[in-house]
Amino acid sequence: MESKIWLSTPHMGGNEQSYINNAFETNWIAPLGPHVNGFESDIQNYLKQDSHVAALSSGTAAIHLGLILLNVGKGDEVICQSKTFSASANPIIYQGATPVFVDSETSTWNICPEQLEIAIKDRINKGKKPKAIIAVHLYGMPYQVDAIHAVANTYDIPVLEDSAEALGSTYNSIKCGTFGDIAILSFNGNKIITTSGGGALVTKNIKLKEKAVFLATQAREKAVEYLHESIGYNYRLSNVLAGIGRGQMEVLNDRVSARRSNYEFYKESFKTLEELQFVDEPQGSFSNRWLSCMLTPSEEIREGLRLALEALNIETRPLWKPMHQQPVFKDAPKYLNGVSDDLFEKGLCLPSGSNLTEYELNRVISAIKTYFRA
Numbered sequence: 383m384e385s386k387i388w389l390s391t392p393h394m395g396g397n398e399q400s401y402i403n404n405a406f407e408t409n410w411i412a413p414l415g416p417h418v419n420g421f422e423s424d425i426q427n428y429l430k431q432d433s434h435v436a437a438l439s440s441g442t443a444a445i446h447l448g449l450i451l452l453n454v455g456k457g458d459e460v461i462c463q464s465k466t467f468s469a470s471a472n473p474i475i476y477q478g479a480t481p482v483f484v485d486s487e488t489s490t491w492n493i494c495p496e497q498l499e500i501a502i503k504d505r506i507n508k509g510k511k512p513k514a515i516i517a518v519h520l521y522g523m524p525y526q527v528d529a530i531h532a533v534a535n536t537y538d539i540p541v542l543e544d545s546a547e548a549l550g551s552t553y554n555s556i557k558c559g560t561f562g563d564i565a566i567l568s569f570n571g572n573k574i575i576t577t578s579g580g581g582a583l584v585t586k587n588i589k590l591k592e593k594a595v596f597l598a599t600q601a602r603e604k605a606v607e608y609l610h611e612s613i614g615y616n617y618r619l620s621n622v623l624a625g626i627g628r629g630q631m632e633v634l635n636d637r638v639s640a641r642r643s644n645y646e647f648y649k650e651s652f653k654t655l656e657e658l659q660f661v662d663e664p665q666g667s668f669s670n671r672w673l674s675c676m677l678t679p680s681e682e683i684r685e686g687l688r689l690a691l692e693a694l695n696i697e698t699r700p701l702w703k704p705m706h707q708q709p710v711f712k713d714a715p716k717y718l719n720g721v722s723d724d725l726f727e728k729g730l731c732l733p734s735g736s737n738l739t740e741y742e743l744n745r746v747i748s749a750i751k752t753y754f755r756a
């Protein structure tokens with residue numbers, strides 16, 4: 383059997399190890415230190431737009447703190463894109479709030495502006511205005527930023543931009559991770575760059591950044607004794623891991639190019655295969671193509687293909703199962719149009735790592751062509 387081809391694996395650039403060695407040599411083995419500050423400025427310089435970045439232990443922690451900073455609490459409702467990874471929605475529950483799931487549109491697979499407005503109006507009619515909107519740039523494809531933020535502004539509801547999968551993507555030439563009142567990034571092992579585990583909260587308001595760091599470091603007041611006036615968390619990023627992040631930021635643009643060329647290579651290779659559909663970027667959008675995804679004709683074919691590839695030691699995955707289909711969220715209010723259910727049935731994520739070789743890509747392509755006897 384040929385070696386395993388994974389969906390998405392870490393891809394070190396080369397300098398990460400020397401940043402780590404520096405952390406050891408200087409004994410900054412702690413959840414603070416020069417690499418944490420350096421990593422934050424690397425991200426700020428990359429995102430621009432006067433962003434302030436707080437480096438945290440995970441993207442999930444960043445969403446949790448983001449909701450706290452947006453004053454989401456017990457009994458509140460938060461609108462969340464249904465088609466996403468569960469980490470977008472779980473922190474709503476941590477806060478004792480209720481998620482309200484909203485379906486997607488077909489051009490980006492992300493939260494649909496019409497459904498969003500229907501949901502907001504209906505929640506207001508039922509007596510509760512949503513406290514925040516969590517919109518996600520799924521697989522690196524920017525959501526319809528102008529349309530979504532226009533709806534959010536009309537009803538004066540803040541947007542928490544889940545950019546966990548979209549570092550390196552842009553919308554009208556502006557980097558994803560800078561549109562929300564608060565945005566978050568993830569550096570988990572499968573993301574476009576990784577610190578093995580880590581995340582960041584991004585905001586244009588320096589006070590909010592300071593508050594995020596305060597909450598992430600146990601909410602310790604400025605006093606000699608350990609004085610606490612609020613509940614804190616231990617969510618800061620380790621200086622050792624931030625060192626990995628500094629090395630990864632040096633190669634981020636290369637990683638984006640590599641993932642984008644994977645996508646182009648797949649799309650080009652399957653252009654005569656009518657069964658398979660790829661979704662192009664809408665005008666003004668630039669996707670980092672974190673994962674290369676395609677649509678098959680049906681759930682049966684998607685699953686048949688997935689198993690055929692698995693038998694050849696090639697890992698693929700269905701698109702994220704929508705949150706409104708998850709048993710854990712079965713009682714949550716939802717506003718559906720059928721799009722995310724359809725995408726879940728038909729969609730498959732292909733091996734997408736920036737370190738895939740041409741040989742590996744060709745193995746995937748010929749396996750898929752064989753499946754369709756093309």
Ligand SMILES: *Cc1c(COP(=O)(O)O)cnc(C)c1O
Nearest residue numbers: 440441442467469470546568570
């Ligand atoms: C990965 C991911 C997260 C969570 O990030 P972690 O760093 O793994 O906690 C949140 N939202 C989306 C859409 C993700 O893909």
